[in-house]
Amino acid sequence: MTEVFQPPAVVSVLLLISPAVDPGFPGTIWFGVLAALFVCVLPLAYVLAMVRLGRLSDHHVSDRRERAPLLMLALVSVVVGLVVLNLIHAPTSVSAMILALIGGITVLAAVSLVWKISGHASAISAAAVIVALMFGPVCLPLLLLVPAVGWSRVVLRDHTRGQVIAGSLFGGVVIAGLWWVLRGWLS
Secondary structure, three states, X not given: OOOXXXXXXXXXXXXXXXXXXXXXXXXXXXXXXXXXXXXXXXXXXXXXXXXXXXXXXXXXOOOHHHHHHHHHHHHHHHHHHHXXXXXXXXXXXXXXXXXXXXXXXXXXXXXXXXXXXXXXXXXXXHHHHHHHHHHOHHHHHHHHHHHHHHHHHHHOOOOOXXXXXXXXXXXXXXXXHHHHHHHHHHO
């Protein structure tokens, strides 16, 4: 569960489908691909390179002290991606998704300075709620992934139950809520 539903994979899928709620989909999916490049692929490539060089503990960035600087670097990549996407007139839903993720990454980086909130739980919770908001009640069973991924993080002793619950609530309420509000506001 931890490997399959790691944040870069979950957020990449979310970004790929983000244009689906705007006119022109599936022809606009390439905006989602470009967003995934800046938001997920480039930061993950950096993490994997740093792990290989011995500068990070592992690809999950288990050492809390390593998280804030990495999240700030990811934030820079995300902001650059947002600028590029806006310059090429990406669909509103893609920009709203990226802005919601910027808010989420910023808060997770700040919290990670003092506490190891679960990014896995945050990502899967945000994705499940956003997909349900995008496509309706038929997607509500995706919410079952939230406790499954959270359980895997606790069983692996990467997080406490409190860190998983906090991450789940943050993703499902704050990040998904930001996306919902921004999508309406930007439209």
